[in-house]
Amino acid sequence: MLTNLRTAIKSLMANKLQATLTLLGMSVGVAMVVIVSGLGRGAQLRIESQIESAGPTRITIRPGNFVPAGIDSAGQQDSGGGEPSEGVVSSGGDGSAMTDISQDEAVTDARRRITAVRKTSFRSPPTPLGAAEMTLLSRLDGVKSAAASVQGNVSIDAGAGLGASTLRVSGFDPAWPEMTGWKLVGGRFPSGSEHREGKPVMLLTPAVAKRLWAAGGDPVGRRVPVAGIPIEVVGLVDAAEDAEGSVIVPMVHVPNALAQRLTSKQGYDTITLRTRTIGVTSAVAAQAREALRAQHKLPEHFADDFRIETQSNAALPGMGSDPRLARAVHANAAGFEQTSWEEMAKSLRQAGRTFTLLLAGAAAVSLLVGGIGVMNIMLVSVAARTREIGLRMALGARSGDVLAQFLVEAVTLAGLGGLIGLVLGGIGLLVTEYGFHWATAVSPVMLAVAVAMAAVTGVAFGIGPARRAAQLDPVVALRSE
Numbered sequence: 001m002l003t004n005l006r007t008a009i010k011s012l013m014a015n016k017l018q019a020t021l022t023l024l025g026m027s028v029g030v031a032m033v034v035i036v037s038g039l040g041r042g043a044q045l046r047i048e049s050q051i052e053s054a055g056p057t058r059i060t061i062r063p064g065n066f067v068p069a070g071i072d073s074a075g076q077q078d079s080g081g082g083e084p085s086e087g088v089v090s091s092g093g094d095g096s097a098m099t100d101i102s103q104d105e106a107v108t109d110a111r112r113r114i115t116a117v118r119k120t121s122f123r124s125p126p127t128p129l130g131a132a133e134m135t136l137l138s139r140l141d142g143v144k145s146a147a148a149s150v151q152g153n154v155s156i157d158a159g160a161g162l163g164a165s166t167l168r169v170s171g172f173d174p175a176w177p178e179m180t181g182w183k184l185v186g187g188r189f190p191s192g193s194e195h196r197e198g199k200p201v202m203l204l205t206p207a208v209a210k211r212l213w214a215a216g217g218d219p220v221g222r223r224v225p226v227a228g229i230p231i232e233v234v235g236l237v238d239a240a241e242d243a244e245g246s247v248i249v250p251m252v253h254v255p256n257a258l259a260q261r262l263t264s265k266q267g268y269d270t271i272t273l274r275t276r277t278i279g280v281t282s283a284v285a286a287q288a289r290e291a292l293r294a295q296h297k298l299p300e301h302f303a304d305d306f307r308i309e310t311q312s313n314a315a316l317p318g319m320g321s322d323p324r325l326a327r328a329v330h331a332n333a334a335g336f337e338q339t340s341w342e343e344m345a346k347s348l349r350q351a352g353r354t355f356t357l358l359l360a361g362a363a364a365v366s367l368l369v370g371g372i373g374v375m376n377i378m379l380v381s382v383a384a385r386t387r388e389i390g391l392r393m394a395l396g397a398r399s400g401d402v403l404a405q406f407l408v409e410a411v412t413l414a415g416l417g418g419l420i421g422l423v424l425g426g427i428g429l430l431v432t433e434y435g436f437h438w439a440t441a442v443s444p445v446m447l448a449v450a451v452a453m454a455a456v457t458g459v460a461f462g463i464g465p466a467r468r469a470a471q472l473d474p475v476v477a478l479r480s481e
Helices: 002-014 016-053 105-114 131-138 176-180 192-197 206-212 256-263 278-296 311-315 323-384 386-394 399-435 444-470 474-479
Strands: 058-063 143-149 151-155 166-172 183-187 201-204 223-226 229-238 251-255 270-275 306-310
Touching: 016 323, 016 399, 016 444, 058 278, 131 143, 131 270, 131 278, 143 166, 143 176, 151 256, 166 223, 166 256, 176 270, 192 256, 201 206, 206 229, 229 251, 251 256, 270 278, 278 306, 323 399, 323 444, 386 399, 399 444
Parallel strands: 166 251, 201 229
Antiparallel strands: 058 270, 058 306, 143 270, 151 166, 183 229, 201 251, 223 229
């Protein structure tokens, strides 16, 4: 095999112009596959990131259940005192008899929940959310990341000379900035060790910095004394959720361990989960509910001593509405939300499959052009080396040896074209990302597939000329000019 490889390289060097043109065709085809796949994957990841940061993949858990059981989105509704909140059936549009829906999934689920044990007892005080709950929830199937939070007001030490006397301290975990899409305006994020040890560091928004230091200047590196602890500002962030929370009392963000120490709290005020896809958000919320009930050892007739909200549940109106309407809407919100997000996820997957087919078509056309170039140079090589082939066969070379020699040449040509194409594709993606500021993402699998397709193309288009060389008659070959 090494002999064939050396022979192939010598043959290509002997026909530099033809080999260069063929390499160019193959490398351009592979580079096109790399660039198009990188742009497509980058666009897809950006769209998914924007959808996720908008909230559909986020679930918030709080201690205590302050939502009346009559409008609980988990299905613990009580339809007493009003119309049935679910399972309502109407006749056909033309007034004909009702369709038999006894086996309908929605009706079956409604009947199951109506006949379930009424949850009329409440645990007081509710079980707080702590490290055990955080660990439990972060290990659920479908959870991408989890972050806890502690909030509370603290007083700035007297004589600090700042533009506020009270701060709203919000504790956060390392995963929180990525979950909420925080953008770093200046400075840095706290390190992992600073989070674990509760170091006195904080993040704040430019608006809060302006309130604390009206004279201006760079706030990064300055310190805010709270309870005798000088807390250093290490970064400025663009946090959209601070817009309302900082109107009256400025909100600053510190590691959770520090927030617990400053507010004298042992547990967490909230635990936020981010699911892997929007299609599993409702399923993860249901898993979280069952896991927390088991963790808190709640009997069947006890209501939840925690509250789970997805974005859709949190946006549903409750106050000021007809109680019967609110009960019906909230009772069916979970099923509606699950169906909606699953349909959206299905659409995204379908779009991804369609784009993959388009990529496959582009790759096939590009590599077809390169493969034709490989076949062309191999046919020319066989025609030009007919006497050489006859001489080798006269000296004892078998047809299989000749076949292997020319096949190795074709694969070597295609493989070199593939490697050059990877380099050209990488350069193209860098220019696209940093020159045109388009989102790009390189998939190692796609790179391997591109090189493998180039090698397969070399075999497919090289096997014909190689067989033609192997089937030459030695006597005829030696007599050719």
